[in-house]
Amino acid sequence: MEARTLEMVFPEDTNPLGNAFGGYVLGLMDKTGSYAAARRAARPVVTVAVGRVEFKVPIRSGDVLELISRVVKVGRTSITVEVEVYREAFGGGEATRQLATSGELVYVAIDEEGKPTPVDG
Secondary structure (H helix, E strand, O other), X not given: OEEEEEEEOOHHHEOOOXXXXXXXXXXXXXXXXXXXXXXXXXXXXXXXXEEEEEEOOOOEOOEEEEEEEEEEEEOOOEEEEEXXXXXXXXXXXXXXOEEEEEEEEEEEEEOOOOOEOOOOO
């Protein structure tokens, strides 16, 4: 199961040097990761853990980010998702595309009362 999204980095998402805040990027990763997990669970999910996240190259104001989330493990109630963040210069196309950040997040499927519930199949 996979989910993809595109985001633009605006000046308000960056520090005084023009680099994206780590928390901003982590938030995007969590959002896109939850899409893949919820698709797989066929129900709402909540974030329970963020594994190692590696920032490989700077993400700058004006960059376009493609976030790709893939389910890599399914437990009884949990779903582990790998998220990759690719950056490219706005209007720069494939020639400027680089893997900027990657990490792993864990989600738990929940029922209507917000309690963990088994993931089907």
